[in-house]
Amino acid sequence: MQPSRAPGEGGEFGKDGENVERPVGRREHGPRSHPGTGRCQDRQPGRTACPTRAVASAGTSTDTGFSCACCGEHHAETPMNFSSPAPVHWEPGMERAKKCELTSDQCVIRGEAFFVRGLIELPVLGHDEVFSWGVWVSLSERNFLRASEMWENPARESEPAYFGWLSTELFPYEPTTINLKTMVHTRAVGLRPTVELEPTDHPLAVEQRTGITMERVRQLAEAVLHAGA
Template sequence: MTDHRYVCSSCGKTHEGLPTDWGFKLPDEVFDLSYLDKYRRTRSNTDLCSLDESRFFIRGLLSIPFTHREGEFAWGVWAEVSKATHDFYLENYSNEMAQGTKASGVLANTIPGFPEITGQALDIAFQNSKSRPFFSFPRSAEHELAADQRDGIGHNRHHQFLELCGHFDESEA
C-alpha cells in the first residue's frame, strides 16, 4: 500500500494519511456568480452567507463515521436556512447555552458523486463557538449518502469520496 500525504488547504502543512474532510468555500449558487455579482449581491465570511439580502446560508459539517478506524469523514457544506435560523446563529455564535439547539435547512452544495442530493433536507444541531454546526439527513432520507451517514463507511468508500473530489489527480501532479 502506498503512503499518502497531503497539504492541508487550511493550515498549509503536509499531513500523513488521507484527508478526512472536504469543504466548499461558498454555497453553489454564490460560488457560480461572477466576481462583480458576488460583490454586489452577497455578504459572506467562512461561516455565514447571504444572497440578495433574501437568502441565507450557514456552513457546517456533514459527518460520515468510519467503520475501519476511529473518526469520521466530514463534508464541509453549506445549508440554506431561514433568516431566523441565520440570525440565531449570528447572535448566539459565542453563546455556549445555544449548543444543542436544533434547526432545519437544505443542502446548498453539490457533493461530487451525489448531484441528486442538492436541496435535500438537513437537520442542524448547533455546537459551541469552536465547532461548526453538525448537519445530518433526516432518518427518512433514502439516498446513498444518508445511508453512509447512518451506517458508516470503510476504507474503500473513503477512498472513493476522495477520488470523486479529484484528490488523487491533484496530489500526483
C-alpha cells in the same frame, strides 16, 4: 431556491406543507455576519478553503495513504475532509453586489437567502475518526438571525436544531445532493455545526446512518481529487 422552514416542535424534519415560513428576505436589512472575529473550526482543525465543488482539504487520516486508481500514484495520506467555500447559489462577482456577503462560516445572497457552513460527518467503520463533507445549508431568515445572535454564546449548544436545505453539490453522489432536507445542530463555540440528513434512501443519507469503509473513503478521495479527469 426553495424557501427554508423553521424546525418542528420536536426538532423534526417536517413534512411538505408543515412549518412553512414565508420566503426569506421580507425585511430590509443588509448582510449580517456573525459577531466577533472568531471563526468556527471543523472537528479536526487545520482545514483549508477549497473551490466551490468540493475538493481536498488538509484533514487527513493516520493511515499510510493509498495508491490512486486514477493517476497511479501513491498518495502519502488519505484526505478525511473535503469542503466547499461557498453555497452552490453563490456566483462570481456577488461579493461586489448589494446585500451579498460571504465569510468562512456564513453567507447572505441579495439579503434574501441565508446560509451557514457545517459538517456532514460519516462514521468510518473500524476507525475512531470520521470522514466529513464541509457543506452549506440554507436557513430561514429567522433561524439565521438567531444563529448569528447566539454565535459566541456558550449557551448555543442548547439551541434546538435548525431546519435547512442542503446547498452544496457533492458530485460523487447521484441523484443530486442539492435541496436534501437537513437539521443543523449547533455545537460549542468555535466548532462548526453538524448537519444531519433526513433519513431517506439517498446514498449520502444512507452513508451517514450506516458508516463507510476506509476503502470507500479512498474512492471518494479519488473522485474528488481527479474530478473532470
